[in-house]
Amino acid sequence: MKSSRLLTILLLLQNRGRMTAQELAEELEVSVRTVYRDVESLHAAGVPLYGDAGHRGGYRLLAGHRHRLTDLYAREAEALVLAGLPVAADELGLGGHFTDAQLKLRAALPPPLREHVDRLRTRFHIDAPGWYAEDTEAPFLPQVADAVRTGRVLAVRYRRWKEPTDVDRRLEPYGLVLKAGRWYLVAGPGPRTYRVDQILGLTVTDEEAVVPEGFDLAAHWRAAQDDFHARLHRDEALVRISPRGAARLGGAAARAVTEHGSPEPDGWIRVALPVEGPEHAHDTLLGLGTEVEVLAPGDLRERIATTVRTLAARYA
The missing domain is CATH 2.30.30 (SH3 type barrels.)
Structure with a gap:
């Protein structure tokens, strides 16, 4: 909406200094003509915004002008709350500064939005590590x-x-x-x-x-992450997998089923799954039990069959 765009122009100029109409247009993903109209609207509203002509010209705010945060929209304030990672700030030695910044932000909000943010803070909690991740100390x-x-x-x-x-x-x-x-x-x-x-x-x-x-x-x-995953899944295993088994897959294997899986008449899916190697493939596919059948490579199929025969004999 236009009001949000005008606020963004003010914040961009406040944080970056002088910017040309072309730079503002690219940042806002609008036309240069739209930027000109927005600048006229800001002038009409009494904002001390000036334009300098020439090669090094552009728009700038009058020195000392600062825009208050009272024009934050509810969704923007929510995003600021949800973006906060107090644990990370504390680990970096910035816990006190993080708290001070949150207090200043809260004080700058108008009362209705402040109450809304306070309610939101009690309803969302960010816990980034996985369930089975070990606590790791990084003293330095x-x-x-x-x-x-x-x-x-x-x-x-x-x-x-x-x-x-x-x-x-x-x-x-x-x-x-x-x-x-x-x-x-x-x-x-x-x-x-x-x-x-x-x-x-x-x-x-x-x-x-x-x-x-x-x-x-x-x-x-x-x-780096893309390269890691490309090197991680260097091998493939051709399988038939049930819909129930496919639902238990994640990451690259789940994407392979969605993007390259071929449905068969019995409802199962034939697909080449990316695997890290023989050991990983054996353990992962064996964990799917009767919901999957390995077709190739032959040595992987035989290795899983041997494990199944061993288990059957043990529990007979």
Whole structure:
């Protein structure tokens, strides 16, 4: 809606300074002509918004002008509440600052919206880790987070899974990622990913870390996740699976059934499922019991048959 768009223009200029009509149009996904009309509306409302001509021109707010948060819409205020992760803030050593920021935000809201947000806060709770995830301590997380914020190189003692397990590394922090309750440090050279809870000791140096120009942490993480899953599921198992069995699948296997499954006359589905390897395929497919039949590869089918015969003899 237009009122929401006008508010967005104000907040963009307030946070970024001067912006051209073209930049505003791209940000708002509207035409430049629409931006011109919106600017005229803001002028008519008395907003101290100025336009500078020339190559380095653009729109800007009068110095010192600040837009209050009293124009937040209910959905926007809800999003701010649901986006809050107090546990993460506390782990990063920012728990007190997070609480202060929430108090300031609440105080800035008009009374009706403040009451609405207070009710919402009592009805949603975010618990990111999975049910069976072990609690992992990362004692050096605050220092790592501080190095990320200040852009300082870390000298760390790190424990990895292969020999030699304990190694010394010089890391240039690019950013921190919280995934399923566990913190990961993305750092150069590379960049590579390190589990923060596997850091055995560290020293924050005076050397300045250089983050590559244009590095996008979120985009890098998405690409790394895609690459991880591509390498994880290198093999396939051709199966016949019942609808009930298919409903118990998740992730890449569930997508394979939906996108590539071929229904058969008896209602079962023939599909090639991505698997991590023989051991993973054996354990996963055996767990589906009578809801699946492995057709290929032959050695996997025979391995499962052998396990089933062993179980039958044990429980006979």
